[in-house]
Amino acid sequence: MEPDLSIVLLKGVSCEVKKNVLIIGAGGVAQVVAHKAAMSNDALGDIHIASRTVDKCHQIVQSVLEKRSLKMPGVLQAHQLDALDIAATKALIEKTRAQIVINVGSAFINMSVLEACMQTGAAYIDTAIHEDPKKICETPPWYGNYEWKRAELCEKRGITAILGAGFDPGVVNSYAALAAEQYFDTIESIDIIDVNAGSHGKYFATNFDPEINFREFTGRVWSWQDRQWTQNQMFEVKRTDDLPVVGEQTTYMTGHDEIHSLSKNLDVPNIRFWMGFGERYINVFTVLKNLGLLSEQPITTAEGQEVVPLKVVKAVLPDPSSLAPDYSGKTCIGDLVKGTKDGVEREVFIYNVADHEESYGEVGSQAISYTAGVPPVAAALLIANGKWDVKRMANIEELTPQPFIELLDGMGLPTRIRDENGDRALTIETPEPAAAKAKLAMAH
Amino acid sequence: MEPDLSIVLLKGVSCEVKKNVLIIGAGGVAQVVAHKAAMSNDALGDIHIASRTVDKCHQIVQSVLEKRSLKMPGVLQAHQLDALDIAATKALIEKTRAQIVINVGSAFINMSVLEACMQTGAAYIDTAIHEDPKKICETPPWYGNYEWKRAELCEKRGITAILGAGFDPGVVNSYAALAAEQYFDTIESIDIIDVNAGSHGKYFATNFDPEINFREFTGRVWSWQDRQWTQNQMFEVKRTDDLPVVGEQTTYMTGHDEIHSLSKNLDVPNIRFWMGFGERYINVFTVLKNLGLLSEQPITTAEGQEVVPLKVVKAVLPDPSSLAPDYSGKTCIGDLVKGTKDGVEREVFIYNVADHEESYGEVGSQAISYTAGVPPVAAALLIANGKWDVKRMANIEELTPQPFIELLDGMGLPTRIRDENGDRALTIETPEPAAAKAKLAMAH
Numbered sequence: 078m079e080p081d082l083s084i085v086l087l088k089g090v091s092c093e094v095k096k097n098v099l100i101i102g103a104g105g106v107a108q109v110v111a112h113k114a115a116m117s118n119d120a121l122g123d124i125h126i127a128s129r130t131v132d133k134c135h136q137i138v139q140s141v142l143e144k145r146s147l148k149m150p151g152v153l154q155a156h157q158l159d160a161l162d163i164a165a166t167k168a169l170i171e172k173t174r175a176q177i178v179i180n181v182g183s184a185f186i187n188m189s190v191l192e193a194c195m196q197t198g199a200a201y202i203d204t205a206i207h208e209d210p211k212k213i214c215e216t217p218p219w220y221g222n223y224e225w226k227r228a229e230l231c232e233k234r235g236i237t238a239i240l241g242a243g244f245d246p247g248v249v250n251s252y253a254a255l256a257a258e259q260y261f262d263t264i265e266s267i268d269i270i271d272v273n274a275g276s277h278g279k280y281f282a283t284n285f286d287p288e289i290n291f292r293e294f295t296g297r298v299w300s301w302q303d304r305q306w307t308q309n310q311m312f313e314v315k316r317t318d319d320l321p322v323v324g325e326q327t328t329y330m331t332g333h334d335e336i337h338s339l340s341k342n343l344d345v346p347n348i349r350f351w352m353g354f355g356e357r358y359i360n361v362f363t364v365l366k367n368l369g370l371l372s373e374q375p376i377t378t379a380e381g382q383e384v385v386p387l388k389v390v391k392a393v394l395p396d397p398s399s400l401a402p403d404y405s406g407k408t409c410i411g412d413l414v415k416g417t418k419d420g421v422e423r424e425v426f427i428y429n430v431a432d433h434e435e436s437y438g439e440v441g442s443q444a445i446s447y448t449a450g451v452p453p454v455a456a457a458l459l460i461a462n463g464k465w466d467v468k469r470m471a472n473i474e475e476l477t478p479q480p481f482i483e484l485l486d487g488m489g490l491p492t493r494i495r496d497e498n499g500d501r502a503l504t505i506e507t508p509e510p511a512a513a514k515a516k517l518a519m520a521h
Numbered sequence: 522m523e524p525d526l527s528i529v530l531l532k533g534v535s536c537e538v539k540k541n542v543l544i545i546g547a548g549g550v551a552q553v554v555a556h557k558a559a560m561s562n563d564a565l566g567d568i569h570i571a572s573r574t575v576d577k578c579h580q581i582v583q584s585v586l587e588k589r590s591l592k593m594p595g596v597l598q599a600h601q602l603d604a605l606d607i608a609a610t611k612a613l614i615e616k617t618r619a620q621i622v623i624n625v626g627s628a629f630i631n632m633s634v635l636e637a638c639m640q641t642g643a644a645y646i647d648t649a650i651h652e653d654p655k656k657i658c659e660t661p662p663w664y665g666n667y668e669w670k671r672a673e674l675c676e677k678r679g680i681t682a683i684l685g686a687g688f689d690p691g692v693v694n695s696y697a698a699l700a701a702e703q704y705f706d707t708i709e710s711i712d713i714i715d716v717n718a719g720s721h722g723k724y725f726a727t728n729f730d731p732e733i734n735f736r737e738f739t740g741r742v743w744s745w746q747d748r749q750w751t752q753n754q755m756f757e758v759k760r761t762d763d764l765p766v767v768g769e770q771t772t773y774m775t776g777h778d779e780i781h782s783l784s785k786n787l788d789v790p791n792i793r794f795w796m797g798f799g800e801r802y803i804n805v806f807t808v809l810k811n812l813g814l815l816s817e818q819p820i821t822t823a824e825g826q827e828v829v830p831l832k833v834v835k836a837v838l839p840d841p842s843s844l845a846p847d848y849s850g851k852t853c854i855g856d857l858v859k860g861t862k863d864g865v866e867r868e869v870f871i872y873n874v875a876d877h878e879e880s881y882g883e884v885g886s887q888a889i890s891y892t893a894g895v896p897p898v899a900a901a902l903l904i905a906n907g908k909w910d911v912k913r914m915a916n917i918e919e920l921t922p923q924p925f926i927e928l929l930d931g932m933g934l935p936t937r938i939r940d941e942n943g944d945r946a947l948t949i950e951t952p953e954p955a956a957a958k959a960k961l962a963m964a965h
Binding site: 153266280281288360361364367368369370372376377378382384388389390392394515 | 808811813816820823834837963
């Protein structure tokens with residue numbers, strides 16, 4: 078075996094530019110990550126894609142080549158990997174000399190992939206919180222049950238691990254940090270609103286893995302209100318907003334990853350997440366949930382077969398990546414922030430609007446995958462150029478928001494702002510570093 | 522082994538009284554059959570109950586003993602049996618010396634139980650058409666695909682096989698035969714209407730085996746119209762009637778067993794079946810069907826497990842027999858017959874109303890099971906006393922209706938009639954045998 082120079086460099090030198098990306102997962106989000114990483118392969122180096130089903134990786138490679146997404150000639154390779162197998166994951170990181178791992182596989186594999194990164198020194202990025210297949214809606218803060226338990230060791234070993242770097246969680250955390258830094262002195266509430274006003278034309282489908290999708294909503298709804306964890310039932314609390322581009326939309330209070338880090342990292346008494354659901358979704362969800370078909374716990378059929386109902390539901394539903402070609406309409410995701418600035422009460426909505434057809438045209442995925450897949454590549458670029466190579470575990474709101482939001486603007490996810498001065502593109506102002514640091518420190 | 526006298530008699534003598542009943546199945550209907558057979562064990566002899574799950578048979582035996590349903594001291598015994606195993610079924614018929622087999626097990630076992638009866642000489646009674654687990658809604662007439670293929674051999678061997686002897690099919694076929702004999706010269710249409718206006722208090726449940734229940738409605742709706750088989754979609758055609766006791770009810774045209782024999786045996790151009798469904802049922806059914814969760818064909822999960830979705834749905838739904846204790850309200854099932862008598866057009870509704878709580882009080886099952894379980898015991902009594910021991914295969918409308926309807930009246934299922942003269946208990950008039958025979962013959 079030839080000596081692995083990159084690993085040697087990684088261990089010994091901290092100022093080198095990190096290169097070579099290993100993408101784990103091969104769904105709709107991974108497709109976007111692969112395209113976007115390929116478009117920046119001058120900065121990111123070799124691109125590797127690994128999944129349990131290697132055929133899906135080959136299809137992504139094929140799509141990247143067909144759409145000529147590689148910025149310059151370079152390595153683009155598919156691998157078979159069971160990412161629950163730490164030794165195999167470690168071996169693949171070493172074999173590919175990947176210094177950045179983007180984990181966009183199932184939420185069940187976070188902890189094993191993180192462990193493999195910690196053993197090799199590679200930087201780790203994911204887009205959703207770790208989940209135990211047998212548990213739903215654990216005690217908040219959810220990060221405290223899994224990822225944060227490794228924070229101390231990450232810092233000790235100088236491992237960069239960026240958690241929740243999709244759109245929500247991810248970009249919305251950065252919007253919150255930016256609001257805290259630039260637009261408010263004190264924040265009373267952050268309401269993260271996620272609306273998909275698009276249409277896939279099917280009777281029913283979920284926009285990402287149905288298993289993960291339903292798991293988000295079958296348990297209790299946790300929100301952060303009056304600086305306390307508050308419980309509600311799904312579809313119990315709703316609101317209606319007149320949103321930019323997508324118009325009047327009803328959204329429902331939902332449990333979501335970002336509440337669990339924002340409530341720790343920002344000094345904000347009320348942080349809630351709201352998701353838009355159509356009547357069809359609510360009806361199908363209600364029927365399936367009431368019948369017990371969304372259960373993650375195995376049941377036994379009359380014939381004695383042991384089956385997890387949720388996995389059967391997943392198997393009969395359309396593959397989310399199959400929806401992209403016929404998807405039309407737009408998404409609108411943003412942070413509605415209320416508080417005071419210079420003694421005056423104000424309300425600011427920082428948001429992005431994405432278009433399903435445009436996303437599909439560019440990278441072969443719909444806008445839900447697009448909004449989730451572009452940000453981790455932006456995070457990878459910020460690790461590669463050192464700006465976010467923080468040598469510790471961090472949620473997005475702990476990292477300087479400006480370069481991230483600026484990068485996203487050029488990568489297809491422009492940020493807009495609506496406040497008392499109207500609705501416009503958000504212009505990045507360089508912050509005063511000392512002031513920003515002081516504000517973040519307040520929450521600790 | 523001691524010589525089996527009953528079998529010897531059965532083969533050699535045709536006028537002996539048939540005795541000893543073997544009930545196959547141990548669901549809600551079997552529970553009713555066991556109680557009602559026990560109440561007539563002076564005429565029927567030993568009562569045996571066999572099922573794949575012998576525990577369920579023991580529970581039924583326990584219930585019969587607790588409610589003191591046995592008319593006189595006698596044998597009441599539980600057996601384990603896989604009724605798809607013809608040799609095992611034959612052995613159990615011989616061991617129990619059963620001369621009458623009442624098959625109220627799954628619709629998948631009819632042909633194997635019938636075969637075992639044909640091999641032993643025992644009389645056969647069932648309450649629903651045979652089904653192949655892998656097929657739904659086959660070419661009409663459904664009986665032609667399975668049972669009727671054995672009609673010639675039954676006649677040759679002198680086997681009494683009475684098909685579809687529940688309420689619907691069963692009693693409603695007898696109502697149709699009675700209408701043809703006594704109330705009409707020519708019949709234009711028979712609309713069989715089945716309404717359950719009761720409430721089980723659950724979010725959703727089926728009143729009998731969910732697998733069999735859903736299979737009735739996932740395929741095409743076959744009806745007999747203008748002397749032709751006609752196809753519709755489920756929930757495509759509905760009607761609203763003001764029915765006795767249960768009031769105004771909306772019912773939907775549905776495929777059902779009795780249409781497939783009545784259309785052959787009676788000279789009636791229009792025969793349709795209508796079933797009442799609540800909004801909740803229709804919504805749940807529509808969601809499950811559209812998602813593919815009612816499919817009888819196996820699918821493969823992401824983990825590679827092969828599963829039949831319908832069997833998973835069955836496993837998560839309440840056991841129908843668990844509904845009985847809290848069931849309230851009434852059922853109304855009957856035949857709305859239109860035609861002419863003595864040159865005058867008329868319309869007659871012959872029907873029964875049953876009460877869930879009364880049924881539960883008497884035999885520990887709700888009224889759906891009660892209406893299905895009492896008639897096969899009446900049929901068994903008519904075989905035992907020779908009136909229906911016809912030594913061939915027959916659907917109910919081919920057998921003299923009067924003694925059956927009279928027996929049911931005393932067994933808890935009284936018949937009522939509503940016509941131009943009002944609504945009243947139906948009084949059995951002894952028919953003129955020659956006239957009745959002539960009318961039935963017309964259809965052949």
